Amino acid sequence: MLNFVPGLQIPKSFYMAARPIGGPIAGAWQTKRLFVCHIFRSLQTSHTTGEIVVPFGKQLKDEAKKKRQYGESKSSRKASKGADPRLEKWELTVGIEIHAELNTARKLFSSAATSINAAPNSHVSLVDVAFPGSQPEFQKETLIPALRAAIALNCDIQRKSSFDRKHYFYQDQPAGYQITQFYEPFAKDGSITLYDHDGIAPEDGQSITIGIKQIQMEQDTAKTVQQPPTTHLLDFNRVSHPLIEVITLPHIHHPSTAAACVRKIQSILRSMNAVTAGMEEGGLRADVNVSVRERHKELPEDAAKSYYGVTGLGQRTEIKNLSSFKAVEDAIIAERDRQIDVLENGGVIEGETRGWTLGSTETKRLRGKEGEIDYRYMPDPDLNVVVIGQELESYLRETLPKSPSQLADVLCDSDGYGLTMFDAKKLVALDREDRLDYYMDVVHLLRQSLSDKEQAISKVGKIAANWVLNDLDSLLTTVEGSWSASAITAQTLCDIIVPLTRREITRATANSLIDKILAGDAREVHQIISEENLALVPLSDGDYLRMATDLVEANPDIVKAIQVKRQKGKIGWFVGQMMKTGEEGRIEAARAERALKNVLEVE
Structure with a gap:
């Protein structure tokens, strides 16, 4: 039996399964009604979006299995043969959206505790499941790690920010909308500089600076656990876990640089103690926006796109929920090559959301791209504006690691x-x-x-x-x-x-x-x-020479390999033998090597 109190406790063995019934609005209310009526049974559902969260370990196993079954991907084969000559004609442009779970004790809009490995549905409040009459309450302490992250990424902290509702209906979002910061995020206009030692593409030189449009706070959705063939179980522990979304500008033109950018942002967030875990543990996910355009050629006005102030871009597609650095790089390569193939064959790139599975050779269409108007963003009437004082910002800047x-x-x-x-x-x-x-x-x-x-x-x-x-x-x-x-x-x-x-x-x-x-x-x-008499009692130079001579005379084949075949690495074998046969703790490797080189007459 459920107890409808803040910090709602659900039996450990229980998973919630839901299916939209009778249209979008009815679907959202049906999810609520399942909770109210205590219906604890799994419902069958057809999954249409492809956005199932698969455990990272399973992804790695699937990747290894597909590699064994199908061999290297197209992109890997192209890389082994050298650069794709088509890239001299076509320019890739990438922007990244990184979703990271904040390291907080409480959820964003409820008093329920955040949890990673707790029993399913054991940390759920009424607000988390959109129980009728419940209202969100912003937990101010969740702002601290978000501010540390934004300051470390060189953002301008906004004195006033607010929350908006992003409307969409799907089983992992019980309210029928996600609370985010679309119109007034808490941080804007940041940047991150990547260097050659960070793993950027050689074409980017020694360093490249990538702009960050904004960082916004938002709530996470429920975790969907797939049970093939058609059952999907929902764990509401993750609902309203505080997230930040880091949105970069489309300043990236190489897949390896994109992967390096995600890797460095993760490293920065971790060093600031801002996030719970990295990509490897499922605490950080990346969406990438990919487009290609012909170099040195302006697109017609009706075809040219503008993306966060960068104009003249080709039509972009979005690849969702990439969960490793390798997935970021490989998915971009596959989507870049797909778009070039389409354009060179006279086709048109459609604005759409695509998916990527580890070990795949190509991205897969999930759905047509939803524009801003489809989400019907509106200010959340239940939440006040967030005001950040200068004193708090100054303190965090002074104490930032x-x-x-x-x-x-x-x-x-x-x-x-x-x-x-x-x-x-x-x-x-x-x-x-x-x-x-x-x-x-x-x-x-x-x-x-x-x-x-x-x-x-x-x-x-x-x-x-x-x-x-x-x-x-x-x-x-x-x-x-x-x-x-x-x-x-x-x-x-x-x-x-x-x-x-x-x-x-x-x-x-x-x-x-x-x-x-x-x-x-x-x-x-x-x-x-x-x-234990372990102090070194040094041998004389004569002792080293005698030991070296004895070893050299006893191993003519190895001497020949060193002197004739110039295999100088085998001198190390002689050194090891001297240390092994000499009195324990008395043979110094450097002096042994000098004596051996003297006897062998090699430099």
Whole structure:
């Protein structure tokens, strides 16, 4: 039995299934009546729009299955053969709409808690299911993460914004309309700059700035779970989960740049703690608007289109609900190629909404494109305007965390950490696991422990990154199953790196110290080194030369490969053998390599 109170609780085993009956308005009221009458049965429905939310794991499995069944897509085959020569004639234009779930405790217009993995229909209020007489109430705290996102994307915050009703009738929208910000969004006129290391197309050069028309708040719809062949179950937990929609200007002309844009916006939203999850977990979805036009040729007045102030564009189509960066790139390529094929064969591009399935070779028509007039936007009469004070905006700007790009720049600064952009981006990407904080703690401790001269010689920033990103990562993943800063604390790692830097222990000994600590040895690092006689007792140059000579004489085939075939990588095999056969903890790899090169007479 349902209890009609705020925070409506529905039995865990219950899923709501609904079917529009007798036209649009009747369909909306039928959905409500199903709740009122407590009808807990699955109804059969024919799905016409194609906008079913499929679990991400299932999408990946479907993609792999289709790739095995059909092989590479057309776009992949074209890419392997080189650039499509038709692109010299036709120009692609892309605009993106990104829908991201905000990280909030409450829903946008009700006191029900937001939830991701809760039991179906366990967090639903009367407003969420459009119970007659219930009214939405804007939850002001949901605005904070939205503002952080907008500021990070360089938007102008609007002092006054308002909510509108976007009317459409479908089973996942019980009210028959979605509450959004169409006329007066809370943020406008932003921008995002992408660089070559972000993965943009080479044609875009070292950087490209993409305009952001606006960011608006809106409510999410119910989650539709498909049960083939014709049953669709509805989970209303997601109804009214706060979303932001980030709308870019059509400044993108390459599929890889579009994917890079979505990836970077997701990274920024995550770094601001503005969103619950990324594309991989289903917390962010992208729609792309795609059009092509002939280069250096003006379209006739009756054919030229204007899209957010950019004129002369071809007719655009929209591809809905893309749930991975690869899907964004592949869907754009497929739709671009389809439109070029149509135009070159004398056809006309229709304004329509299309769908994309992972692993597909082409987009699929879902429905004719609904224009603004079809949605009958109108100001929501139940909600007041939202007024944002300057003090709140100033406070958020002052307390905003660094963006991923800013963090990467700090890590790459030669006067700071001196990392490569590759390592910097990898550390920033792992920030959600607290790996970046851990790395910075290690560097800070090393700088306190080593002299200025030792720091300059050892380049502590790079040494720490190598341990955190490579050695320690693989060790901890093997032992713990996932990253854990508590397994090897920053101080413990520092205590291992310092004697290694001073050549008081070998790298092999450092690895054995890590193994002992992971196995539960509670002693301090210096105690283990002292009590187990692990301190390095250096060999003489003569000792290294004798060991190298013995190895070289015993392996003439490998010597021939190095000296005649110039396979210098095999010197590493000799180094490994020296470390294996020598006294444990006494062989230094660098000195062993120098001795071997001397004996082999190679540079």
